[in-house]
Amino acid sequence: QVQLVESGGGSVQAGGSLRLSCVATGTLYRASYMAWFRQAPGAERQGVAGIDTSGASALYADSAKGRFSISADNAKNAVILQMNSLKPEDTGIYYCAAQWGSVDGDRLAATSYPHWGQGTQVTVAS
Helix, strand or coil: EEEEEECCCCEEEEEEEEEEEEEEEEECCCCCCCEEEEEEECCCCEEEEECCCCCCEECCCCCCCCCEEEEEECCEEEEEEEEECCHHHHCEEEEEEEECCCCCCCCCHHHHEEEEEEEEEEEEEE
């Protein structure tokens, strides 16, 4: 069975950086789309960044543009989220999501992804 294993979360001060990693295991097939979502307490899960692993095209939420970068390591069936210039509002649980089929519509919509990781906590202090 496919599993998404996340790592790299932690606590940093504003302006710091974190590098999140998500590795898909249990399959030899590369995911078509992988994305990162953030969920803050009392808030709904929101898309942060997503990537088409075939075309290597990336999509970012407005809040992430210019600060975050997403990349795919297809050899490892993994996706990386490099987060720089972190702000307190970036705090939340970050979930990795993947789709092995097609993604129709918004690639930053949670409903587009049937596979999810367990989440990794990111805390940014001012």
